[in-house]
Amino acid sequence: MMKKLTIGNVSLLIAICLFIAMFVGGSIKYDRFGSVSTIFNLFNDNAYLIIVATGMTFVLLTGGIDISVASNLAFTCVLSAFLLDKRWSALVVIPLVLFIGTFAGFLMGYCIQVFKIQPFIITLAGLFFLRGMCAVVSTVSIPINNAFYKSLALSKISFQIGGSRAKLYYYVFIALAVVLIAWFVLKYTKFGRYVYAVGSNEVSAELMGIDVKKVKIAVYAISGFSASLGGFVFSLYTLAGYSLQNMGLELDAISSAVIGGTLLTGGVGTVIGSMFGVLIQGIIQTIVTYQNLNTWWTKVTIAALLCFFIVIQRIIAIRAEKKKA
Amino acid sequence: MATKLLRMEHVNKSFPGVVALNDVEFSLEAGSIHALLGENGAGKSTLIKVLTGVEKMDGGEVYLDGNEIHVTSPFDAQKKGISTVYQEVNLCPDLSVAENIFIGREPKKHGHIDWKKINEDSKELIKEFDLNLDVTKKLGAFPVAVQQMIAIARAVDIKAKILILDEPTSSLSQAEVEKLFDIMRELKKRGLGIVFVTHFLDQVYEVTDTITVLRNGGYVGTYKTDELEKPALIGKMLGKDFDSLAEISVTQREAGENPEKFIDVENAGTAKIKNVSFSLNKGEVSGLSGLLGSGRTETARLLFGADKMTEGHIKIHDKNVSIKNPLDAIRCDIAFCSENRKTEGIIGELSIMDNIIIALQAKRGLMHVVSKKEAAEIADKYIKELNIKTPSRDQKIKNLSGGNQQKVLLARWLATDPELLIMDEPTRGIDIGAKAEIQRIVVDLAKTGMSCLFISSELEEMQRCCNTMYVLRDKKIVDKLSGDNITEANIMKSIAGEGEN
Numbered sequence: 001m002m003k004k005l006t007i008g009n010v011s012l013l014i015a016i017c018l019f020i021a022m023f024v025g026g027s028i029k030y031d032r033f034g035s036v037s038t039i040f041n042l043f044n045d046n047a048y049l050i051i052v053a054t055g056m057t058f059v060l061l062t063g064g065i066d067i068s069v070a071s072n073l074a075f076t077c078v079l080s081a082f083l084l085d086k087r088w089s090a091l092v093v094i095p096l097v098l099f100i101g102t103f104a105g106f107l108m109g110y111c112i113q114v115f116k117i118q119p120f121i122i123t124l125a126g127l128f129f130l131r132g133m134c135a136v137v138s139t140v141s142i143p144i145n146n147a148f149y150k151s152l153a154l155s156k157i158s159f160q161i162g163g164s165r166a167k168l169y170y171y172v173f174i175a176l177a178v179v180l181i182a183w184f185v186l187k188y189t190k191f192g193r194y195v196y197a198v199g200s201n202e203v204s205a206e207l208m209g210i211d212v213k214k215v216k217i218a219v220y221a222i223s224g225f226s227a228s229l230g231g232f233v234f235s236l237y238t239l240a241g242y243s244l245q246n247m248g249l250e251l252d253a254i255s256s257a258v259i260g261g262t263l264l265t266g267g268v269g270t271v272i273g274s275m276f277g278v279l280i281q282g283i284i285q286t287i288v289t290y291q292n293l294n295t296w297w298t299k300v301t302i303a304a305l306l307c308f309f310i311v312i313q314r315i316i317a318i319r320a321e322k323k324k325a
Numbered sequence: 326m327a328t329k330l331l332r333m334e335h336v337n338k339s340f341p342g343v344v345a346l347n348d349v350e351f352s353l354e355a356g357s358i359h360a361l362l363g364e365n366g367a368g369k370s371t372l373i374k375v376l377t378g379v380e381k382m383d384g385g386e387v388y389l390d391g392n393e394i395h396v397t398s399p400f401d402a403q404k405k406g407i408s409t410v411y412q413e414v415n416l417c418p419d420l421s422v423a424e425n426i427f428i429g430r431e432p433k434k435h436g437h438i439d440w441k442k443i444n445e446d447s448k449e450l451i452k453e454f455d456l457n458l459d460v461t462k463k464l465g466a467f468p469v470a471v472q473q474m475i476a477i478a479r480a481v482d483i484k485a486k487i488l489i490l491d492e493p494t495s496s497l498s499q500a501e502v503e504k505l506f507d508i509m510r511e512l513k514k515r516g517l518g519i520v521f522v523t524h525f526l527d528q529v530y531e532v533t534d535t536i537t538v539l540r541n542g543g544y545v546g547t548y549k550t551d552e553l554e555k556p557a558l559i560g561k562m563l564g565k566d567f568d569s570l571a572e573i574s575v576t577q578r579e580a581g582e583n584p585e586k587f588i589d590v591e592n593a594g595t596a597k598i599k600n601v602s603f604s605l606n607k608g609e610v611s612g613l614s615g616l617l618g619s620g621r622t623e624t625a626r627l628l629f630g631a632d633k634m635t636e637g638h639i640k641i642h643d644k645n646v647s648i649k650n651p652l653d654a655i656r657c658d659i660a661f662c663s664e665n666r667k668t669e670g671i672i673g674e675l676s677i678m679d680n681i682i683i684a685l686q687a688k689r690g691l692m693h694v695v696s697k698k699e700a701a702e703i704a705d706k707y708i709k710e711l712n713i714k715t716p717s718r719d720q721k722i723k724n725l726s727g728g729n730q731q732k733v734l735l736a737r738w739l740a741t742d743p744e745l746l747i748m749d750e751p752t753r754g755i756d757i758g759a760k761a762e763i764q765r766i767v768v769d770l771a772k773t774g775m776s777c778l779f780i781s782s783e784l785e786e787m788q789r790c791c792n793t794m795y796v797l798r799d800k801k802i803v804d805k806l807s808g809d810n811i812t813e814a815n816i817m818k819s820i821a822g823e824g825e826n
């Protein structure tokens with residue numbers, strides 16, 4: 001049987017090929033690029049973004065959008081740093097910040113669903129509010145000296161491969177676990193399939209007996225949860241909380257998902273794709289660094305990639321339409 | 326008498342400004358196919374939406390197997406055994422065929438969805454429908470007809486007691502329709518009650534046992550299919566008693582002296598309708614008659630360039646013209662009041678004045694602005710002439726009643742000084758007084774030399790206004806009547822296709 005090609009997995013295929021091509025290209029061009037260490041560092045540096053992009057994928061799959069995630073992440077970092085600085089126990093702080101992030105997401109989802117307001121506006125309000133609350137907690141950067149955080153932040157697995165040492169930090173496994181669980185949920189649970197159904201055709205989903213309301217509120221809660229979990233991982237990554245951290249990260253998360261084959265209109269996409277979207281952005285960043293270019297070249301390249309992917313998706317969609325007719 | 330499978334009594338439902346259902350009753354027996362018929366706006370869809378929990382009824386009772394039920398949502402309806410296939414396919418195009426059949430009731434194994442079982446079971450199920458396709462493919466990849474069959478397969482598989490098919494055949498080919506009918510008969514044998522909504526009357530006679538007719542939100546009656554002749558059925562749908570029709574005398578106006586031909590359409594066609602040929606004289610009111618879906622609106626859209634013309638010619642004053650889009654049509658002095666007043670007519674947030682001058686502005690082009698003063702003069706002139714009831718020309722059009730909105734739309738097109746005015750259902754959903762006024766306006770306009778193409782489901786008003794009448798059936802012009810021959814009896818005969826076979 002011929003392997004089926006649909007919008008989702010063609011984009012995913014292209015994303016994976018592109019990632020491999022860039023890695024191979026980089027390895028040929030630069031010394032010390034082509035190593036396990038480079039790959040590991042991609043994960044080390046982008047673990048938090050992978051988590052955020054995974055949550056974002058749920059929202060995008062229903063045809064919604066959540067632009068509050070960067071602020072949510074920053075607020076988590078600042079609040080954790082602040083509370084830890086006040087000598088709160090890490091075992092209290094972590095559940096608390098995760099709960100706050102999830103609740104913020106739930107609240108936004110609730111407003112979107114119950115008052116029928118566009119997700120963009122509500123999450124824009126969330127963006128301003130949470131970013132503002134960061135500054136209310138503290139306008140200066142607070143270092144994290146908590147022993148538990150420190151030990152978690154610095155523990156890693158390291159391998160001796162060839163001449164170089166490759167390190168993988170423990171928190172990367174959080175990100176990988178999130179992706180795996182999300183993949184399972186989307187593929188093998190009723191809730192996951194309802195997310196696709198709602199994004200594919202909301203009216204139909206309702207008529208087929210799906211509780212659209214619950215699904216739509218839940219995806220924003222999930223996005224809020226992963227934003228705050230991403231915030232936790234980010235506070236391990238930097239061991240500090242600062243109110244202006246990660247401005248614009250929400251757009252990185254969205255572009256990762258799109259590069260990975262998620263349609264903004266909903267119904268199509270995978271979390272694996274979103275992860276590759278993050279990795280592609282990471283590898284572009286690495287190449288830009290190796291090339292000694294201004295880091296803004298990363299954005300220029302990603303802009304070009306985004307256009308490329310969106311055009312490809314449209315072409316595939318149009319061809320499918322024609323074939324059907 | 327045996328207990329009916331379903332009984333609906335005294336059902337009432339109003340939407341803002343419209344009574345959609347007024348004391349309607351409906352009952353369905355197990356093991357029967359029951360047609361629900363009526364023209365556009367008769368209340369069929371609303372009745373079904375009430376039954377399936379999409380809309381809440383304002384009053385009335387619903388009994389299933391003799392017990393009163395309150396359906397709260399489509400899901401609730403499904404749980405109670407009422408399954409529906411809607412006119413537009415209501416499935417998810419991005420999910421696989423198998424998943425579309427099973428979503429909402431997925432089989433599970435070890436706590437997760439059992440994809441293997443879903444795929445195998447769906448394959449079995451669709452075999453019953455003579456479909457053999459890859460159920461793991463996305464639904465959106467298949468033609469609409471196949472999607473429709475899959476929707477039916479899903480509906481049937483939900484252990485339904487009642488299956489509602491809302492115009493399921495409009496996208497199916499003849500062979501597919503036959504297949505569907507076989508399935509319906511099979512389901513009937515299994516004891517299901519099937520509600521079949523359609524506007525193809527031949528299909529009603531082919532497959533149904535009972536007919537219920539609704540008109541203007543009211544209950545007309547329930548009849549045995551084999552005891553109700555087709556012309557009588559059409560009479561009931563359109564609101565005329567067939568037997569008494571022949572006796573109605575008609576006052577027919579003569580067409581003007583020395584008729585001058587305005588437009589000539591030769592074998593024109595779009596993607597939706599083919600082989601349209603007719604002509605219209607100046608000062609003539611011509612009607613397009615036929616049931617819903619017979620091609621009336623398609624003909625109007627063809628003339629106005631709203632659908633792309635793919636074949637044939639249009640001649641105006643004996644000169645070939647090319648009408649590629651509505652603006653071309655406006656510049657050929659054609660005007661079109663579409664049937665969907667709310668979505669294709671009024672611009673709710675704009676004032677009456679702005680709504681009136683918008684077509685004139687388009688006709689002149691953006692470089693020749695209609696001045697404020699001129700606009701105000703035009704607006705005031707038509708408010709007076711057409712007797713539009715409003716405190717001022719600056720009132721937002723959405724605040725007017727339906728009849729007055731229609732008059733504003735008429736004014737919009739009269740302001741462009743057209744030679745041909747096309748009106749698609751201009752009197753639908755407006756009160757009797759306004760109806761009469763609009764009919765009078767049409768006749769008066771014709772006297773000034775304007776040609777009018779008048780589309781209406783109400784034969785009586787067509788008969789009163791038209792000099793000539795084209796009758797359409799199944800997207801074809803099947804008859805032309807003129808003068809004294811325009812009687813409701815003749816029209817209905819043509820619609821029913823009698824005297825041909």
